[in-house]
Amino acid sequence: MELLRGAVRPYAWGSRTTISELLGRPVPAPHPEAELWMGAHPGDPSQLIASDGTERSLLELVEADPVRQLGSQCAERWGDRLPFLLKILAADEPLSMQAHPSAEQAAEGFAREDAAGIPRDAKNRNYPDPTAKPELLCALTEFHALAGFRDPGRTVELLRAVQTPGLAPHIALLADQPDADGMRALFTTWITLPQPALDELLPELLDACVQHIKDGGEFGLECRTVLELGELHPGDAGVLAALLLNRLVLGPGEAIHLPAGNLHTYLRGTAVEILANSDNILRGGLTPKHVDVPELLRVLDFRCGDMPILRGEPCATDGLRVYRTATPEFELSRMSWPAAEFSAAHAEGNGSQSRTGPEVPIAAGTPQILLCTEGAVRVSARNRELVLRRGQSMWLAASDPSVVLRPFGSAPTQVFRATDGLAATG
Incomplete structure (x- = not known):
């Protein structure tokens, strides 16, 4: 039983106040602080603080004696790797839209990219490790997110409420087939649109969202989200995809579990997040980073419905x-x-x-x-x-x-x- 010193990750979407204030450091921080990692991730392991003030890497400790640190059952399953990573997540801006693979998909993708000679630290590498990356996020403050494909009928109502000349033909893909296959067809169409088509369609959509809000329409929260994302990521297909996902507002103590294939993005708020100790991310937009559309479509789960909110048993x-x-x-x-x-x-x-x-x-x-x-x-x-x-x-x-x-x-x-x-x- 020893105190841990976690690692602060300074991503651009982070907060300059939340993590510094939590740790009792000067506020504001000199740069955005997005995550506080607690665990044995090879990229930034926590340090164990002994009573005399000396520090040891938790990663090195686990690797040196996995049975003593992890227990025989855990070590038998995952070897010398702590299977989870705990985080404080502090988002002042939206993260990239993303999903994570299953264990089978990750193992196959990792082997395939190794065989192709793609360096494990390459920017176009989808699978830097062969493991799954499920997540669970529990809100500490009011937390806003997009997660999981919304019920098709409800999504059609939203799309018709902000319908534009350019959007109208796309709505039929889901209205005529209101199920997972119809959602796949619509999402695939949008994520593969040529940039000129996006540059024509998105301004129409943003104008329609502004009008819907002025008119007091029932999808005001969804429209405000589209406007925010459109301003931050102009011309990005992820802005369209945001129309298809459940728009969530979590209260403190409420949580969502994100299994393999769940398309999601965190918008803003502070939360505790626990996830499998993996770096495998398939991005779907709202980012300048690598987006591999065929691989994303291979791992996405297009089943639709409300996103379950967990309150703890x-x-x-x-x-x-x-x-x-x-x-x-x-x-x-x-x-x-x-x-x-x-x-x-x-x-x-x-x-x-x-x-x-x-x-x-x-x-x-x-x-x-x-x-x-x-x-x-x-x-x-x-x-x-x-x-x-x-x-x-x-x-x-x-x-x-x-x-x-x-x-x-x-x-x-x-x-x-x-x-x-x-x-x-x-």
Whole structure:
């Protein structure tokens, strides 16, 4: 049980305030900070901070002794690789539109690109590794996203509400076949339009969206999103594709699970994200980066419908909710305690007042990362104890003893726990 120092990733779409404020650093940051990584990703592994202040790479520690760090079951499944990566994601601007492959698609694509001699760090490489990349995102603030293809009937209503002369012929592709095949036909048509056709169609669409908003139409949120994306990415086919996806607004604690083939983009907000430890991304637009349309179409899942919102399943332990999925690489759970009055007793040895509230036991035997996003918690194991404060994270190796979490101080407290999903998925 040791504190972690995560790695800050400075992507252009990030925030100059969110992550710096969380970590207690000067605000604003000198450049956008998009993600805080906690894990053993080879590109930017976290550092373990010993009690004497020395640091060790979590990646090197896992690779040196995977059974002790990951547990025998996890090491047998994934070797010396921690299967999940935990992040804080802080988006001030939309990310690229993207999807991720299944395990089978990733393994086949990786082998194919290796055989073709494409360097693994090449900009046109789709599969830098042979593994799947499912994701789960849980909102910390109001979080806006596009994810999954909307119900075809509802999408036809939206398209007719913003219909233009150029758009009208395309609507029939979905109206005449309101299912996954019709959605595939329409999306394929749009993503492969020649640039001159896009340059003619998109201005018409943006004008129609402006008029729809002025008229107080029912698709105002969707139209505002199209206008925002059109301004940031003029002439991009992803602006059209945004009309086909579920427009989501998540409240704090609400989550979405993005399995293989789910087309999505995050628009803005702050969230905790857990994902498989992979870099495989198939982009579909809203980016200057490489877009491989045939490969994207090969991995996309065109099944349509509402995107399920996860709120976490309550457990026997008060304040603990688990976001269950069928993903073996990870499981995310959330522990929360409301604001509380101090008890009269004082915590031994530090002069602080102790707090009443339910204890949350955390069993040993799996690799785990604890992340505190609000307040502070006392983490106790046998004769050792650490206080995990807002913005701090902690590594629990599989060989570490079980721990107990207790709220520390009177503020509302929230802690996320990341581990593998083998116990839940069998």
